[in-house]
Amino acid sequence: MYKVLIIEDDAMIGDMVTMYLSEEGFHVIRKANGAEGITSVSQFDPDVILLDLMLPDMDGLALCRQVRETSKIPIMIVSMKNKVVERVNALGAGADDYMCKPFSMHEMSARVHALIRRSNLYLKSSANTRQVSEKAGGSTTAVLEAVLDIDKKITLNPNTRSMRVHGVLVETTYSEFEIMKCFVNHPGRVYSREDLLQTVRGFDSLVTDRAIDVHIANLRKKIEDSPKEPKWIRTVWGVGYKFVY
Template structure:
């Protein structure tokens, strides 16, 4: 059964999330602080994290970045902070999705199911692949550990970044429209806007490009989307 870790200090919202997802058949564990959330990673071993950005013992965005260094499970931010900058900061800190309060429980469940479906599909596909696969002489996919090796350096990726790189590497040179990239991350029944894709691409460039402002691998195709080229 899928395990959801809820990091939420608001008792009303925390209880609502706990009761809803417990009733939907998930195994749910709720904590109220960043410190307790860090401990729950190893003690509870969640499949998905729901993170509120307003916590009593930590800045939510900074804690999101810390979580990303500790785990590669999907992080979905649920927050009263609804400005564009807050969303961008959360995505840049490693979140895979952002949902503003108040929100529909059914929509949140749909997003969780969509991201888990993509992960299950990824797991089924790994068996037919070698543990490592070279995209070029500079980039290697380590499927066992779900990370990239760029110029000999191991690079950790978020779930969304990994899915994007898998899609890019499947068809080097192909121009992917933003809708295709969105579907690769969320599935066709879940919403995420173009700006979120742009942020994930920016984060990827910081990790794999020598100069993110003049990328060699992930190229922008203005008005359409992005393409991946095998840089020499």
């Protein structure tokens, strides 16, 4: 049984979502403020978090960033705020999805299933990588690596789903890691936004290609010396993006 943690101070909405997801077969708990929500992340160990942005004791984006510092649990923001900038800020804080209130319970359930399905694919991929490494003798760690020049490199480790830039560990979201994996494996190839969406979400994605632009902007901040004048992740106008080194 998959577990869902709802961090929502509106009792009516919280109870409705709890009831609906419980009937769908999820184990659901709800916390009414950020402090209790943070505690429950480690105690309850949910498979997905539904997070309201407007909490009585703290900002939802701050809570999202705090969770993302130590966990890769999928996070879906559920908020009354419906401006594009709010969605962009949420993705920048490490959220994986965003729904505006009021919303369809059926769509919300579908998105929760999609987030968990995607998360399970990571775990399966990581497990397969470990098995390959073990069969090879376990003497080396499977690492995807792109050498950018003599002194600089980006290293992706699929075992830990981690990225190092110039040898320094850099935190990434699931989507950011998957995009970088595509780039590193196929330098010079041009990826359309739709290509990258299918890579990070799958064909049943409910998000728009605007999310890809946000992830690219975040990656540029993490790997480029000058994000506004990127040397590695280049925009191919009218098409998409490519990785150059």
